[in-house]
Amino acid sequence: METKIVLIAQEEPREDLLREAGEVLKNGGLVAFPTETVYGLGGDALNKDSARKIYAAKGRPSDNPLIVHISRMEDLTDIVSQVPREALKIAEAFWPGPLTMILPKSDKVPYETTGGLDTVAVRMPSHPIARKLIEYAGGYVAAPSANVSGKPSPTVAKYVVEDMQGRIDMIIDGGEVGIGLESTIIDLTVFPPQILRPGYITPKMLEQVLGRVDEDETMFRADTGQAPKAPGMKYRHYAPKGELTIVQGDAEDVLVYINRQAAADIQCGHKVGVIATEELCREYSADVVKSIGSRHAEEDIARNLYRILREFDEEQVTRIYSEGFAVEGFGQAIMNRLLKAAGHKVINLSEKDSL
Numbered sequence: 591m592e593t594k595i596v597l598i599a600q601e602e603p604r605e606d607l608l609r610e611a612g613e614v615l616k617n618g619g620l621v622a623f624p625t626e627t628v629y630g631l632g633g634d635a636l637n638k639d640s641a642r643k644i645y646a647a648k649g650r651p652s653d654n655p656l657i658v659h660i661s662r663m664e665d666l667t668d669i670v671s672q673v674p675r676e677a678l679k680i681a682e683a684f685w686p687g688p689l690t691m692i693l694p695k696s697d698k699v700p701y702e703t704t705g706g707l708d709t710v711a712v713r714m715p716s717h718p719i720a721r722k723l724i725e726y727a728g729g730y731v732a733a734p735s736a737n738v739s740g741k742p743s744p745t746v747a748k749y750v751v752e753d754m755q756g757r758i759d760m761i762i763d764g765g766e767v768g769i770g771l772e773s774t775i776i777d778l779t780v781f782p783p784q785i786l787r788p789g790y791i792t793p794k795m796l797e798q799v800l801g802r803v804d805e806d807e808t809m810f811r812a813d814t815g816q817a818p819k820a821p822g823m824k825y826r827h828y829a830p831k832g833e834l835t836i837v838q839g840d841a842e843d844v845l846v847y848i849n850r851q852a853a854a855d856i857q858c859g860h861k862v863g864v865i866a867t868e869e870l871c872r873e874y875s876a877d878v879v880k881s882i883g884s885r886h887a888e889e890d891i892a893r894n895l896y897r898i899l900r901e902f903d904e905e906q907v908t909r910i911y912s913e914g915f916a917v918e919g920f921g922q923a924i925m926n927r928l929l930k931a932a933g934h935k936v937i938n939l940s941e942k943d944s945l
Contacts, residue, residue, distance in 0.1 A: 599718065616728055620640070620642075626688060628744060629648065632727070635731055638702035657686070659713060660730060661686075661715075661722075681798065682791045685713075687716050688713075689776065689789070690712065702872065731786060742899040746766050770897075790892075827930040829932075835851075835910070860910070862911070863907035864879045877907065888921050915928070916930075
């Protein structure tokens, strides 16, 4: 398959190219496009064959649900069987934006899109290119991240091309995305509502709108074997090719531990990379040391994480060590993605043991 790559600036969306991309989706093809979170791999959400094509292009297990993207609030009632009051409240607060709701699906949505579930994941992105594309595509675009399953999600089109060229019909290059981590997912089919995947919209923000909100117990520990209710819950995600280990503890202890392990790994022939905060970056000794940003700038850390993991792949790094981060606020989402990428391999120096 020949993949058409088009460049569209989000400040001046090219209507002709977006209309063409919309026609591709209407005809059952696949188009990768930027959102405010990461690049998405889009197909017609109401076409079961399009869903199958998405799974095939990604090499994604078919029981891993897809998120349906809409551009108008009135379209929600077509794809869900009921819209609870809580959905209206958080839509008013956070849509368009990086929040996905789990709701009961309507008969219009095929099980191929929902991973066999009677629920559907829905969000309304804020990125202008994504919004226009959804409109031209007919209003309902199923879109997981535009990467080969298991690899770090792409935040620039370069990595979409790397993974998807020859697999899909079109790639829209809209530049670097803004947030860099996937949307928060909240399940509104249970009470109290339950966060299934952390993101830019934090539990505290949701509690201010909904009151009590629970968090799924699997967000920060290994998989339970249960069927995933939302993307990113069951399988190893966001992973670089090299073996990644997270090291938590006092900053000075983390520095000493990583430098000692890096020296031993290099002696054994490994190429070692370190994901470091700006405050300690110059103190590490390894083959490749990358600053992820200041420890006090979580938005920079989130925006840089997947790019750094991809760069380690390009540089053929075989062992990676990362500082750990606080599991609160937006940091909760950062640690969730790091844990998934590391396969939950953590060294907790305060406990003198690995988790």
